[in-house]
Amino acid sequence: MQDDVSRRIEAITGERPDQISPLSGGCVDRVYRIHMPSGRDLVAKVGARGQIDGVESGLKLEGFMLNYLSENTQLPVPAVISAESDMLLMPMLETGGGIGTVVQRDAACHVAALHNHTGLQGFGFERDTVIGGLYQPNPWTLKWSDFFRDQRLMHMGQEALRVGHLPATVLSRLTHFCEVLDRWIEQPYRASLIHGDMWTGNVLSAHERITGFIDPAIYYADAEIELAFTTLFGTFGDAFFSRYHELRPIRPGFFEERRDIYNLYPLLVHVRLFGGSYVASVDHTLKKFGY
Secondary structure, eight states: OHHHHHHHHHHHHSSOOSEEEEESOOSSSEEEEEEOTTSOEEEEEEOOSSEETTEEOHHHHHHHHHHHHHHHOOOOOOOOSEEETTEEEEEOOOOOOOOOHHHHHHHHHHHHHHHTOEESSOBBOSSOEEETTEEEOOOOBSSHHHHIIIIIIIHHHHHHHHTTOSOHHHHHHHHHHHTTGGGTOOOOSSEEEEOSOOSGGGEEEETTEEEEEOSOOOEEEOTHHHHHHHHHTTSOOHHHHHHHHHHSOOOTTIIIIIHHHHTHHHHHHHHHHHOTHHHHHHHHHHHHTTO
């Protein structure tokens, strides 16, 4: 495998790598650190060729999403050297710092600026994407609660049921909850571009600043769904939200109710991938809202 990766990188860059070593963090694809004779380090993500439910391989699509963010926003993301169906080649970003108070405030500035990039066609995206290697449909939809219900909660709930990870009784409760989403989900003034998979493993920092956001799953949404996801696994806390609120005020009711509702989507993604305790988390949220 590494010999093949080395040959392909030489064909792309004109340099034969000095060393290739595995990196941790690749949940779907294999990730390698590539040391080049010129002294620069690259990152190669390697996966299988093919499609996911008719969508081109996640690596080529990931390259497209990184380029979209680079060309349309100021969000720091790695440049794309090459994006093919089974290999994505990027420069190695500096890392080594944690996500402390200073970094969180820096992240808030970047995320708020990203969310200020708004779309006029509605909620969704110009093409379907993937999240965690899973198909993520993005048909343009005018009403946010309709998009969130059909393309996020019900889609992923049905996928989790299909692979045997979500009990039919829980999907039935989710379906009934989705029928009354408008009790809690408001129509945003505009759709915001979001990173879509913003958890600790996808946020890189060094020297108390953000160096890059990786592994995007972009689409236009209510920005609150991104804010919610950052709390699910403790990525950001008070320092982030305090600074973000200064830049983009957070509407009342987010922390009390909508955060838990929006986090049903990443929980269902984890149910589809892993099952187990994530089903109990979905169950807990549904019970909180009476379903």
